[in-house]
Amino acid sequence: MASRPNILILMADQLTAGALPAYGNPVAKTPHLDRLAREGVVFDAAYCNSPLCAPSRAVLMSGRLPSATGAYDNAVEFPSQSPTFAHYLRADGYRTILAGKMHFCGPDQLHGFEERLTTDIYPADFGWTPDWTRPKERLDWFHSMDSVTQAGLCVRTNQMDFDEEVGFAARQKLYDIARDSDDRPFCMIVSMTHPHDPFTMADPYWSRYADAEIDMPRVPASVSAHDPHAARLRHVCGQDLQEITDDQVRAARHAYYAAISYFDDHVGALVGALTETKLVDDTIVIVIADHGEMLGERGLWFKMSFHEGASRIPLIVHAPGRFAAHRVSAPVSLVDILPTLGAMARNGAEAAYATAHDGRSLLPYCNGEDDDGVVFGEYCAEGVVAPMIMIRRARLKYIHCPTDPDQLYDLSVDPDELDNIAARAPHDPRLLALRAEAAGRWDLDRLHADVLASQKRRIFVNGALSQGHQTSWDFQPLRDASQMYMRNHMKLDDLEAMARFPKVVPTRS
Incomplete structure (x- = not known):
């Protein structure tokens, strides 16, 4: 195809790849995602680069790791001068549109998007800044195990309210694109908040699953009993403050699967809108998530670690007219999305970048290539007190934090990360090579100092801004009612004809 493609990115929040049928889990009921996977390119070893919402999304947008942008945690300003894929595609003549969550902190709530259709579900200020100088203090915005102990069936939630608005706005925008006269290709990201905790879900999604269908964690909590990072995560989440029963674990996983089905239905509705508007053949659909979810594996919940459950994500590229259906084994990550979109927008031609990025185009993989x-x-938020880094190279995963023992796993024979080669064989040449690579790549002392300085600044600024009158940075969608539906400055017949899709072809006598 010679024409420049439209690009529709469907993003879930906290969706671990291991929960999906497309990645081998038989529990979840996701017919729409299953079809995209059958017809598309499935990346079997896709990862987030920082397992927390805002830093992961900053990596997605910028193609740069947190150490390059300073976007360390969920309350740090993503610099406005950082070029994003929205800037690059917009400069290349694309309409760039955001619907849903992107967790931008600070006054810039667009970061290159020409249009933003909804507000965010999370605050845009510095109130969720972690403080590494007070590691024993549990802040009131930390995760709570109430998400697990109160899991179950509900009628409505804050998150459902948000995703319903996002889904409606995104579908409406697709209809508008089909009807308007703007012939530019579009790149739209639709970012839902499900299946992020709290683990509650309404019918009919809850009732799609019987309790007996719900699988339980494979890896017991005892595996992480002597892991200092796991102990910090348990503290951060208040996990030792209340007892967690098997019934509660099952209910939480039940709700999580139900929320995945809820997300899947939104995927179906959006792809359906592409089909109805005849945009589907010219659109590349990409399914991603910002990070995963531990779901009780190793006795852990949520994210904030580089174990497979928290850091491995789905990545599906669906464009049957462009890419044959196949699977890719090479480890890839969200940092690769920016150069991939640039290559897709230019039909493989090299793009010019205003600043260096840390990723590589995945287009060769989409065209059938594979490699190691x-x-x-990088992780620099709550749950650590020094930077934690990870290298996934071929079959090996290396995790290092200056305060913790090293971890090394051979995922080809140990997918559950039960055999820590670093503890068992401290002189293994693979460990020594990766340790040397990490030492050459990162100046962790400097990064540690930069994170502490950033936290100190933001804690002070947030305290100062909380005094007196407060001006919000939260995005406020503007809707000009004078231009909506039918108004007296519009000609009724022209308006109705323009708004109808498909357009009526007059019959000839």
């Missing part, structure tokens, strides 16, 4: 791949990760 490599992924680099």
Whole structure:
């Protein structure tokens, strides 16, 4: 195809790849995602680069790791001068549109998007700044195990309210694109908040699953009993403050699967809108998530680690007219999305970038290539007190934090990460090579100092801004009612004809 494609990115929040049938889990009921996977390119080893919402999304947008942008945690300003894929595609003549969550902090709530259809579900200020100088203090915005102990069936939630608005706005925008006269290709990201905790879901999604269908964690909590990072995560989440029963674990996983089905129905509705508007053949659909979810594996919940449950994500590229259906084994990550979109927008031609990025185009993989791949990760938020880094190279995953023992896993024979080669064989040449690579790639002392300085600044600024009158940075969608539906400055017949899709072809006598 010579024409420049439209690009529709469907993003879930906290969706671990291992929960999906497309990645081998038989529990979840996701017919729409299953079809995209059958017809598309499925990346079997896709990762986030920083397993927390805002830093992961900053990586997605910028193609740069947190150490390059300073976007360390869920309350840090993503610099406005950082070029994003929205800037690059917009400069290349694309309409760039955001619907849903992107967790931008600070006054810039667009970061290159020409249009933003909804507000965000999370705050845009610095109130969720972690403080590494007070590691024993549990802040009131930390995760709570109430998400697990109160899991179950509900009628409505804050998150459902949000995703219903996002889904409606995104579908409406697709209809508008089909009807208007703007012939530019579009790149739209539709970012839902499900299946993020709290683990509650309404019918009919809850009732799609019987309790007996719900699988339980494979890896017991005892595996992480002597892991200091796991102990910090348990503290951060208040996990030792209340007892967690098997029934509660099952209910939480039940709700999580139900929320995945809810997300899947939104995927079906959006792809259905593409089909109805005859945009589908010219649109590349990409399914991603910002990070995963531990779901009780190793006794852990939520994210904030580089174990497979928290850091491995789905990545599906669906464009049957462009890419044959196949699977890719190479490790890839969200940092690769920016150069991939640039290559897709230019039909494979090299794009000019205003600043260096840390990723590589995945277009060769979409066209059938495969290799050993490599992924680099950084985590600098709550749950650690020093930077934690990760290297996934071919079959090996190396995790290092200056305060913790090293971890090394051979995922080809140990997918559950039960055999820590670093503890068992401290002189293994694979460990020594990856340790040397990490030491050459990162100046962790400097990164540690930069994170502490950033936290100190933001804690002070947030405290100062909380005094007196407060001006919000939260995005406020503007809707000009004078231009909606039918108004007296519009000609009725022209308006109705323009708004109808498909357009009526007059019959000839």
